[in-house]
Amino acid sequence: MIARCPAMSLEGLRGAVVEVETHVASGLPAFVLIGLPDTALDEAKDRVRAALQSSGCRVPAKRVTTNMSPASLRKHGSGFDVAIAVSILVAAGTIHHAAPARTMHVGELGLDGSIRAVPGVLPIALAATRAGFERIVVPAASAAEAEAVEGIEVIAVRNLRELALRYGANVEDLAEEAVEAAPPLRVPEQVRVQAAESRPEPDLSDVIGNEDAVQALQIAAVGGHHLLMVGPPGAGKTMLAERLPGILPDLDLDAAIETAAIRSLRGVSACRAVSTRPPFEAPHHSSSAVALLGGGSGNIRPGAISLAHRGVLFLDEAPEFPRAVLDALRQPLESGSVTIHRAYGVAEFPARCQLVLAANPCPCGADEQQCSCPPNARRRYVSRISGPLRDRIDLQLRVAPPSAAQRALQAKGVGRAPTSAEVRARVQDARARSAARLAGTPWRLNAEVDGTWLRRDLASRPLEVRRDLDRAFERGLLTMRGITRALRVAWSLADLEGADAITANHIRQALAYRQVNL
Missing domain, CATH: 3.40.50.300 (P-loop containing nucleotide triphosphate hydrolases)
Known part of the structure; x- marks a missing residue:
């Protein structure tokens, strides 16, 4: 089957909806990523595979092809990791294909399955609202940033396993040795400093x-x-x-x-x-x-x-x-x-x-x-x-x-x-x-x-x-x-x-x- 999961590509403050498509077919095990990705995005193959395994999700032992459409649009950054992983979970049958519908996904995956913050969450949430999306999945560290946008439900997740369970993945489909939940993500130091430096303006x-x-x-x-x-x-x-x-x-x-x-x-x-x-x-x-x-x-x-x-x-x-x-x-x-x-x-x-x-x-x-x-x-x-x-x-x-x-x-x-x-x-x-x-x-x-x-x-x-x-x-x-x-x-x-x-x-x-x- 072909699974689809929406993501967003930014050029300036303008966002273009990207449909992440994953096809799982018989053949030698392989993971192919196409759709004009840059170097950081092309490396998502290894990040996604390791994150899926660390989260206890079954990685299809088949030929996995992920396409980011439109293929003529240049994609950059690691913010597509979560959408790629979700589309693989749908294609593998771990979660139902209707679960991620009308939901925008943004976030970078760690090798342990954690979902990390990426730049541009706020403009992505704004662009998703204008495009008519009802929900957006963001890293927990970026939840406050996305919640500044009205008219869209913000789903804050800390790791891939938590997101899979939220989408209704069967517990038996997840390996028993996987941890129940990853520890909460630490807010990046520079963000904490920015919040703390609310000094009064000079008079x-x-x-x-x-x-x-x-x-x-x-x-x-x-x-x-x-x-x-x-x-x-x-x-x-x-x-x-x-x-x-x-x-x-x-x-x-x-x-x-x-x-x-x-x-x-x-x-x-x-x-x-x-x-x-x-x-x-x-x-x-x-x-x-x-x-x-x-x-x-x-x-x-x-x-x-x-x-x-x-x-x-x-x-x-x-x-x-x-x-x-x-x-x-x-x-x-x-x-x-x-x-x-x-x-x-x-x-x-x-x-x-x-x-x-x-x-x-x-x-x-x-x-x-x-x-x-x-x-x-x-x-x-x-x-x-x-x-x-x-x-x-x-x-x-x-x-x-x-x-x-x-x-x-x-x-x-x-x-x-x-x-x-x-x-x-x-x-x-x-x-x-x-x-x-x-x-x-x-x-x-x-x-x-x-x-x-x-x-x-x-x-x-x-x-x-x-x-x-x-x-x-x-x-x-x-x-x-x-x-x-x-x-x-x-x-x-x-x-x-x-x-x-x-x-x-x-x-x-x-x-x-x-x-x-x-």
Whole structure:
């Protein structure tokens, strides 16, 4: 007979249903695996055979052929092990063929029959739900991750024998010497650490001085804008960037599950609960384009820009990144997604994050009074952040170190910056006004609004509102993209102030953030 058991193949966050078919026929004992498997999956033959024997299940002493359909789809990883083993049990008659119907299977088999966690359980559960499956079998260590998905029953199993008994295998069909149940699987160390490291976010009130930078953070948080800060070492650029996630509102459930699904592809499990806080990624300046954007020679994995989806991607010492790596961010910043093409397929990852760049004004890092670098060296250093990339950054400002007077006042509790909780409340109110204004459109944040829509709205405003924009465009200080981004910032300023419409003052402030001499 031919037994069938469903599994899932992931390309990015998209899943394709794979039907695992097993045929048992007379002939010399052999186990053949076909269907375009990669090396890790081709080794499943030995893992499955050993797991079946360790679980006390009868391995057919015949020719066993397992096909993964569609055969033209490349399959990778060890997450097909459980589906292969179940299909063999059905073909051998150990369990009934109707038992695994409408049930998705995912997990890697150990040689002792244990079922181990694999990356991507959460996106597999999401894809299974969309495909209409009613149940999903997952490793016990990944149960909490799969249970974050509504509309599908999660069956958590620790070993293959437990799953066979759940499917109604007759006890006499299992060898008596097999253990009754394998010991519970240990949660991987990295997952436990991730769950334990729920440290409080740094507070904005720690910032000394830099009122302009604190205001720019609030504007960036309201509209989801990108930010560039230039200043000498010790000015507080990193400190400010690390406090941006703390003033962002919590993610809604759909966005939280989407960000958790991306992290699941990297093997970071949502061990206990899906976090609703925006993610924060700060890769080192030695990172490659693949590390930032995603890719890989085999299984295509998301990069830092996708891990920061709905959160903040912070690039400290931005001019130290290779220029080609920084310029590779230009298209994802516009589209909000990363599409990676390989000869065997295409993977797409969401990448709608806020980019925060921090840079020194010159190679030596000293302030203007102590800098000994020639002017051309300073210009060359800052120009490593190319003009097209800077044109995509809405807010650009200089950050200066706090003065002695500001430090003294801070020590006395005078002139302290607002707390993150206070600013987050203002940001939530401003975003609520943005959402109400953009109701009925596909956008929710000002940074997402289409330029045509903004310019059409601007045409209905009085002439004095758009005069500064027209003048800057005529002088070549703004591109058409720059006009769009200035209007987005102007609307964020209006929402932060509670205004119903943008004014000439909002336009001037938005232009000031784009015309800073860095």
